[in-house]
Amino acid sequence: MFEVFLAYINSKTKITAEEAEMIKAVSVIKKLRKRQYLLQEGDVWRYNAFVCKGFLRAYHVDDKGHEHIMNFAPENYWTGDRESLQNETPSPFNIDAIEETHVLLINKENFDDLCRKIPAFNDMINTILQRSFIASQRRIHAAISFSAEEKYQHFLNTFPNIVNRIPQHMIASYLGLSPETLSRVRTQAVKK
């Protein structure tokens, strides 16, 4: 499974075989069955996590027991809770597997070490952070500007490739809609 991560890195930047070994030395593969947790609310998140295979979701459960999905993470995506990692505070989020999943974990100390010792790796991580930020800006825009139907259309355009791997009620949760509303939005859209 490390090869998937290596291929990802090579698609973004160039590192030496030696550097690849350094990364491999601190990488841990964790396998998750469907519905298994990677992070549970209340725990401190201590890793950087790269999804090699499968599908994860990060979400919060509110007082009423409703789930609100913060992120989806299929292969070649990162997941975790940056705030908990940074401040070493208990996370309000859960992360679990939608499909059987293989994640690559690197703990904080080792990860920061890699960033310090491998400039190309550091640059790659910063570029990813930059991109993530831009993506989150787009999502904010959608969340405050769009109607239910527009949100769904925007989601389809943004993630055309993974839509069929996600149960609809989770898409609804990601968009801040009830599952029933999303269902109705879809049937109305078909009529047009």
Next chain:
Amino acid sequence: MFEVFLAYINSKTKITAEEAEMIKAVSVIKKLRKRQYLLQEGDVWRYNAFVCKGFLRAYHVDDKGHEHIMNFAPENYWTGDRESLQNETPSPFNIDAIEETHVLLINKENFDDLCRKIPAFNDMINTILQRSFIASQRRIHAAISFSAEEKYQHFLNTFPNIVNRIPQHMIASYLGLSPETLSRVRTQAVKK
């Protein structure tokens, strides 16, 4: 006005007098009157902008003419459109002054140069990016999870110091609510 920026940098990291000079050499101060634009929709955004004094807002105007505020930027905040800056694409956003404002601008080439030549500056910028990302995650959470009233309360908690400098209809726009709804939410909250 450069001193404000220098004080900001010194509060985050340590740089030499020489490095401070390098930064000063590429900094341009721009003064904006109330309602004056810093960026207009359709233009490419080419700077990093630090607010020394005053108050800016970044927003999008949709087909119906409704404004949706992406960000507020008072003193010691950054503003701009990262996506436009990164990809050199026309920005869908406008940025204008809510109050008379002094912004410090550094164009992309010079800024990247500073990041390369001054490691402490580069680290500072990455830390800020990290923080911005965390803040945007929180905002996404609020946008998809909260009711109108909760959104307003959350806003008050997050920005207690600047609330009274922003017209209410702009807060509504930032939260994805109509001005009328926010007005009603407020009067109801007073009753409790």
Next chain:
DNA sequence: CGATTCTTTGAAAACAGTCAATCTGTGTGG
């Protein structure tokens, strides 16, 4: 003071959420 911007209020309509029931497909254990 007059003009403009901002906020509030009211009534109606549109929109989205809730609850409950039904329908569908999938997979598991007997």
Next chain:
DNA sequence: CCACACAGATTGACTGTTTTCAAAGAATCG
């Protein structure tokens, strides 16, 4: 292999929230 359980999707009726439109009050600024 079938029956059953279970997760997911849909539908209907209802409730509640939010928007829209229009108008009237504040507040601010030149």
